[in-house]
Amino acid sequence: MLPQGLFLSLFFTLISSPLCFSSFQDNPLANAFEQTPGYEDQSDDFEVSFAKLKMDYHDEIDDYDPLDTSATRLGEMNVDDFGAEGDGKTDDTVAFKKAWRKTCYSNVGGVLIVPEKKYHLKPMNFTGPCKSDFVVLKILGMIMASNDRWEYRRDRRHWLVFENIMNFIVEAGQGTIDGNGEIWWKNSCKIDETQPCTPAPTAVTFYGCKNLKVFGLNVRNAQQMHVRFEQSVNVQAYNIMVNAPEESPNTDGIHVEGSQNVQIFSSVIRTGDDCISIVNGSRNVQATDVVCGPGHGISIGSLGKNNSESHVSNVVVNKAKLTGTTNGVRIKTWQGGSGYAKNVIFQNIVMKNVTNPIIIDQNYCDQETPCEEQESAVQVKDITYKNIIGTSAREIAIKFDCSKTFPCKGIVLQDIDLQLYDKDEGGEVNATCVNVKKLETRVMVSPQCS
Numbered sequence: 001m002l003p004q005g006l007f008l009s010l011f012f013t014l015i016s017s018p019l020c021f022s023s024f025q026d027n028p029l030a031n032a033f034e035q036t037p038g039y040e041d042q043s044d045d046f047e048v049s050f051a052k053l054k055m056d057y058h059d060e061i062d063d064y065d066p067l068d069t070s071a072t073r074l075g076e077m078n079v080d081d082f083g084a085e086g087d088g089k090t091d092d093t094v095a096f097k098k099a100w101r102k103t104c105y106s107n108v109g110g111v112l113i114v115p116e117k118k119y120h121l122k123p124m125n126f127t128g129p130c131k132s133d134f135v136v137l138k139i140l141g142m143i144m145a146s147n148d149r150w151e152y153r154r155d156r157r158h159w160l161v162f163e164n165i166m167n168f169i170v171e172a173g174q175g176t177i178d179g180n181g182e183i184w185w186k187n188s189c190k191i192d193e194t195q196p197c198t199p200a201p202t203a204v205t206f207y208g209c210k211n212l213k214v215f216g217l218n219v220r221n222a223q224q225m226h227v228r229f230e231q232s233v234n235v236q237a238y239n240i241m242v243n244a245p246e247e248s249p250n251t252d253g254i255h256v257e258g259s260q261n262v263q264i265f266s267s268v269i270r271t272g273d274d275c276i277s278i279v280n281g282s283r284n285v286q287a288t289d290v291v292c293g294p295g296h297g298i299s300i301g302s303l304g305k306n307n308s309e310s311h312v313s314n315v316v317v318n319k320a321k322l323t324g325t326t327n328g329v330r331i332k333t334w335q336g337g338s339g340y341a342k343n344v345i346f347q348n349i350v351m352k353n354v355t356n357p358i359i360i361d362q363n364y365c366d367q368e369t370p371c372e373e374q375e376s377a378v379q380v381k382d383i384t385y386k387n388i389i390g391t392s393a394r395e396i397a398i399k400f401d402c403s404k405t406f407p408c409k410g411i412v413l414q415d416i417d418l419q420l421y422d423k424d425e426g427g428e429v430n431a432t433c434v435n436v437k438k439l440e441t442r443v444m445v446s447p448q449c450s
Contacts, residue, residue, distance in 0.1 A: 076111045077106075078112075078115065082099040082102070088120060104135060119142065120144055123152055134169070137169070143175070144180055156198065156200065163207045168209055168211070174216075176219075179219070180223070181223040184223040202225040202227075203219055206227075206230065207228075211233075213238070214236070219240070227240065233259065233260050237254065237263065237267070239267060240253075240267040241267070242271055243270050249273070251273050252273045252274045275292035279301060280310040284314045287315075288319055289320075293324045297354070301364065308338075311340055313344075329349065333380065335373060339379070341383075347384070351390030356396070357390065357397050360383070362406070362435075376405070383412070384411075389418070396430060399432050400449075402435035414442035416444070417444065
């Protein structure tokens with residue numbers, strides 16, 4: 001058995017190694033921003049206030065292949081060796097549980113392989129902490145959810161949960177996780193008003209993880225949310241692919257909650273709800289090189305529902321392309337809440353036919369009955385929009401609907417150029433800014449608040 005120190009050295013070599021496009025799948029963003037204006041690096045003092053956001057973003061992607069390391073060869077497990085059939089029909093949950101237990105409690109670096117087959121899984125927790133210094137899950141085949149809603153009777157909110165795991169790498173390669181969500185969508189109250197409004201499972205949840213890398217993950221047709229990072233620290237999510245129909249309800253692409261030091265980059269998200277949602281307890285979050293659409297855009301919130309206290313800070317969304325989404329970059333808070341959403345930068349963003357390109361909504365109300373007017377509100381402050389260009393599907397391209405008692409503060413608009421998508425209909429885009437204090441415009445901004 002190799003000394004523990006050597007395995008730690010091998011793990012940190014893996015975890016610090018940049019990733020390789022060619023090892024797994026082509027970079028879906030390789031040409032997404034080619035010949036698109038507005039992506040010049042404009043370094044100035046603008047981001048000095050975010051000096052505490054200490055996360056490295058690597059533009060150059062080199063090589064990473066855990067199966068070429070000696071640690072992997074020593075600690076490799078295969079779900080088939082534990083009785084998994086992989087025929088797309090047999091329930092393989094028990095085999096996966098056995099394989100995970102063996103991998104997690106291995107004395108050497110554990111690597112669990114899901115081969116190129118189709119595996120059927122019921123709701124399952126992959127639970128830590130693990131005895132291994134590091135754990136790698138390599139998904140080459142397809143993992144598909146059961147479409148029997150009765151199997152979720154003990155927990156209707158989760159399908160696959162990875163919990164309390166440190167130094168964890170999930171590498172999906174060409175593999176896919178399929179939530180088989182159609183049965184849930186058609187029974188949603190948003191699709192069928194005769195149905196009660198009940199929760200549906202998140203396809204993949206990472207809860208309480210630390211030092212987590214997820215890359216090449218293909219998730220489709222989630223029952224509700226696709227990928228959720230909750231109460232986790234030091235997360236890198238790279239080359240994530242999310243696909244679900246535009247009409248699928250509440251199928252957020254990547255959801256960040258109660259997590260710190262999170263990087264999401266080089267990802268493509270097409271879904272029926274927010275492409276990325278960042279909610280209470282999240283800070284130091286970067287989303288870079290993201291393609292979104294269809295979907296509801298990139299959102300902070302909702303925050304403050306049911307008079308709750310919410311806090312989100314230090315968020316940077318950089319280099320995004322949104323097409324045909326119902327919102328572009330959005331902050332949404334309920335009346336009656338408290339706390340803050342602050343220190344947020346949206347920059348270098350291209351939009352095409354987006355219904356609400358730039359929006360702050362402190363009167364958000366996603367319920368059947370009208371929301372009561374309340375004095376308390378989540379404070380929205382120190383928000384910067386920089387170098388955002390493209391077209392709006394409606395005449396109101398910028399909308400700041402802020403609270404009377406807790407108005408938006410410190411809003412900066414710089415280098416904004418939004419035009420009407422369908423110019424044949426005539427008219428010009430405009431901006432509406434209600435209850436905004438300290439609104440600053442820099443360089444060229446169109447449209448401007450009247």
